[in-house]
Every structure is written in structure tokens, then in C-alpha cells.
Amino acid sequence: MERISVFDIFKIGIGPSSSHTMGPWRAAQRFVQEISQKEPLEHVAAIQVDLYGSLAKTGKGHGTDLAVALGLNGDDPETIAEQEVIPTFKRIQSEKRLRLGGQHSLAFDPESDISFHYHETLPYHANGMTFRAFFHGGRGYSQTYYSVGGGFVVKEGEASRPEEALLPFPCDRGADLAHWCRLEGKPISDIVLQNELTWRSAEAVHLGLLRIWNVMCRCVYKGCHTEGILPGGLGVVRRAPALNRGLLGPSCHYSDPESWIAHLRQRHWSFREILNWVSCFALAVNEENAAFGRVVTAPTNGAAGVIPAVLLYGVCFCPEFRADEDIVRFLLTAGELGGLFKKGATISAAMGGCQAEIGVSSAMAAGALAERLGGSPEQALMAAEIAMEHHLGMTCDPIGGLVQVPCIERNTMGAIKAITAAQIALSSDPAKAKVTLDTVIRTMKETAQDMSNKYKETADGGLAIAVSLAEC
Numbered sequence: 001m002e003r004i005s006v007f008d009i010f011k012i013g014i015g016p017s018s019s020h021t022m023g024p025w026r027a028a029q030r031f032v033q034e035i036s037q038k039e040p041l042e043h044v045a046a047i048q049v050d051l052y053g054s055l056a057k058t059g060k061g062h063g064t065d066l067a068v069a070l071g072l073n074g075d076d077p078e079t080i081a082e083q084e085v086i087p088t089f090k091r092i093q094s095e096k097r098l099r100l101g102g103q104h105s106l107a108f109d110p111e112s113d114i115s116f117h118y119h120e121t122l123p124y125h126a127n128g129m130t131f132r133a134f135f136h137g138g139r140g141y142s143q144t145y146y147s148v149g150g151g152f153v154v155k156e157g158e159a160s161r162p163e164e165a166l167l168p169f170p171c172d173r174g175a176d177l178a179h180w181c182r183l184e185g186k187p188i189s190d191i192v193l194q195n196e197l198t199w200r201s202a203e204a205v206h207l208g209l210l211r212i213w214n215v216m217c218r219c220v221y222k223g224c225h226t227e228g229i230l231p232g233g234l235g236v237v238r239r240a241p242a243l244n245r246g247l248l249g250p251s252c253h254y255s256d257p258e259s260w261i262a263h264l265r266q267r268h269w270s271f272r273e274i275l276n277w278v279s280c281f282a283l284a285v286n287e288e289n290a291a292f293g294r295v296v297t298a299p300t301n302g303a304a305g306v307i308p309a310v311l312l313y314g315v316c317f318c319p320e321f322r323a324d325e326d327i328v329r330f331l332l333t334a335g336e337l338g339g340l341f342k343k344g345a346t347i348s349a350a351m352g353g354c355q356a357e358i359g360v361s362s363a364m365a366a367g368a369l370a371e372r373l374g375g376s377p378e379q380a381l382m383a384a385e386i387a388m389e390h391h392l393g394m395t396c397d398p399i400g401g402l403v404q405v406p407c408i409e410r411n412t413m414g415a416i417k418a419i420t421a422a423q424i425a426l427s428s429d430p431a432k433a434k435v436t437l438d439t440v441i442r443t444m445k446e447t448a449q450d451m452s453n454k455y456k457e458t459a460d461g462g463l464a465i466a467v468s469l470a471e472c
Helices: 018-038 064-072 082-095 174-184 188-196 202-224 240-248 257-266 271-290 306-317 323-344 358-372 377-389 407-426 437-450
Strands: 011-014 044-052 097-100 104-107 114-117 128-135 140-149 152-155 294-297
Touching: 011 018, 011 202, 018 044, 018 064, 018 128, 018 140, 018 152, 044 064, 044 104, 064 082, 064 097, 064 114, 082 097, 174 188, 174 323, 174 377, 174 437, 188 202, 188 323, 188 358, 188 377, 202 240, 202 257, 202 271, 202 294, 202 306, 202 323, 240 271, 257 306, 271 294, 271 306, 271 407, 306 323, 306 358, 306 407, 323 358, 323 377, 323 437, 358 377, 358 407, 377 407, 377 437
Parallel strands: 044 114
Antiparallel strands: 011 294, 044 128, 097 104, 128 140, 140 152
């Protein structure tokens, strides 16, 4: 199977969707790079893009056209200023022109040069897209890509190609991970760290994961301090700021995430207040995500709030957490668990419904939290299994094709379920468990295959059709 790094699971980018925004964005960048290897970009006379399946049906609400245009324009989702995302797209729309690869001025009208094929799906994956470049002189070049979830992109013909990396502790199943932990007498995070050293130094792993954490924190902080209505037409009001104010009190103001988190750690909070904080953290991230803010895919953008919410729960309210060390180890464990789901099932809502997003993120968070609170590897795997078991069959039915209703609230539920699953696992004997993590991953895959396509991010069923935009 493919070898997946935790940095493949955790990607920094722009909302609202890893599969419908970040994936097409990266595919557009990749297409430009491939063109440049064949011809100077100045030789390109025109570019057209075709979107299929779920990318077509919910692409407008997910900003797929925006992502494609900005990717072709040479902008990068990890570095572009958040406040420039929408204005840049509007400028391309109004001028009907972009700078291909940031270099070559090219006529491009998103309205006519990006086609949404609502009733066609490419055979390999529901999120298919074809880019076509036309050169001066009549020649052309085309390529098809698939956004397979979590920001992962594969090109036609290279799908599921195994990686060549030889890891010291290869893990394709939960049983593999448990085996290596028993053999080495180490926690999951130690095993994952040793695998990560195949790709980068220990310092790079440490600093890279702390950078991921920093982006998560800044996203939560920004979401907790930004009022307003989310874009898209549903009129959804941001709720995290009101929750933040209600919990802190009107006189508490903090100018940066560090002082804000320090205050949360120092105060004594009631059980009810802690639960409200967890919901606040998750809401903040996914409200930012819905507003084209910068988030960390974990393992997707639609489920980006669960991991930060549960990790902040540990950092702020669990005395067992020891600052940076536990943050890094939490992310190592969570990333590995996300990789198991990607290899054994899917992290694409277009293929598996919301169980593939909120369910996987909840399982990742549950297992990581259980380990950091002193659980054994077996208890951590049990926590992940419990969390996913109670998300099986969850549909993806976004109203208006937007990652807002019910997506934002689902992150709060996924976070609370993760904490509950970790607590149950920590008080249980895994040897007596009736269901293993591998069983639940296999069941999730089978459930995804059985699920009607109208519940797989197509906006053709569920709440997406039960609630009309007029009602909103």
C-alpha cells in the first residue's frame, strides 16, 4: 500500500473543502507545472477546465471554480493572504484574464472556461476534472486528475501507485500498528516518529508539527474573534465569537492566540464550561473554513475543527499535557490513524459520505487523546474504533452545496464524541472489545459502497433537498 506521512494528512490550505477546493487548486498548479515542462507558458493561447460528478454538483458552493482559477493564476493555498483569496478571484472574473503560473497574462473567463458537467461522472472517482491547454499553432495538451479526499490529488494512470519509501515499521492496518508497539514496547507516537524519520529529520518533524499546531491555534483564535455572516447566501451567523465572549466575560480581551490560550489554561472551568469551549473551538475553525480562511486539513477541510478542538481540550483543560511534547505526539498519533482510514477505506465524502470526514477526524482525535492521557496503544486504537463506530453511515448532504449546514455543527459533535470515546477506552480492557479498529475501517468501506450516491456530497438528498434555500 501507499506510504503516508502525517504531513500528507495535515495540510495547510484554504477552505472550505479539501476535496473540492484544495484538491482542484493543487491539480491546477500541477497542470501548469506540466505545461511548463513541455512548452513555455507564453505559448499557451487558452485553457479550459471540465468538472465532473461531485465536483460539478457542489463545486459552486465549495469554491471549486475559485480554486481552479487561483491555481492557474500561480497562487498557493498555503501562502496566499487570506484577505486576498476572494478579491483575486473577483478580479479574474471581472477582467476575464489571469496570469498563468503567475507569469503569462492569459484570457480566462471562469464562467465560460470552467464547465460543470452535472450529470457525468468519471469512472475512477466522483471528484474528476480535466484540464485542456491550447497552444498557439493549433497543438494542445490535456490531463485528467482526481481529487480523492483530504487534498490528495492523483493523475489519470497513476492512481493508487505505491510509494517507494521503505519504512522501519510499515503499517497498513491497526493490527500492524499494535504489533510494532508490542514488539518495540513503545507508544504509537514513537513508532510513527521513527517512520517519519524516513522522510525528514527529527527536528523537521518537531518544527513542522508545531507549525501545523500554530496554524490551528491562529485559526481558532481568529474564528473566536470574527463576527459576521458567512458567505454563500444561507445567512449563517458566526456563533464562535458569542460563545467566546460568554465564557470569558465582556471585559476579557486578548490580542494574540498565545495569551488567550494561557488564560484558558490558568482559569478553573466547570464541566459545562469545558464542553462549551470544545464546541466553541470546533465552531471557530469551521466558520473560518466556510469563509475561505486558512485551516489545516485534518483529514479534510470539512472536518478541520475536530482535531484542533480536542487538542485544545487537552492543552487547556488536561494537566497531563506537557506543552510542545504532547502536542507533537498527539499529531503523530492522529496522523497515523488518519492514514489507516485512507488506506483501508476513504477520507472522501464524495465516496463515503460524512463518515469519511467527521467520522475519521473523530477517530483520529480519540486515539491521539487516549494515548496522551496515559492509555496503552491498544486503548488508543480502541478509542479510535469507538469514535468511528458511532459515525458509521453518516451522510454528506450540505445545504446549498456549502460547507456550512450541517457541516459546521457536526465538527462539535465529532469533537465531543472523540473525548467520550477516549474516556471510555481508558476505563476499558481492550482484550474484551467486540470490535477492532480494522473491523470498523472495513465496515466503513462497505457502508460507503452501499450508500446511495445522493448522500455523498452531491446535494441530491437529505437536508440538501429537505431544506430549500428560500427557507434559509
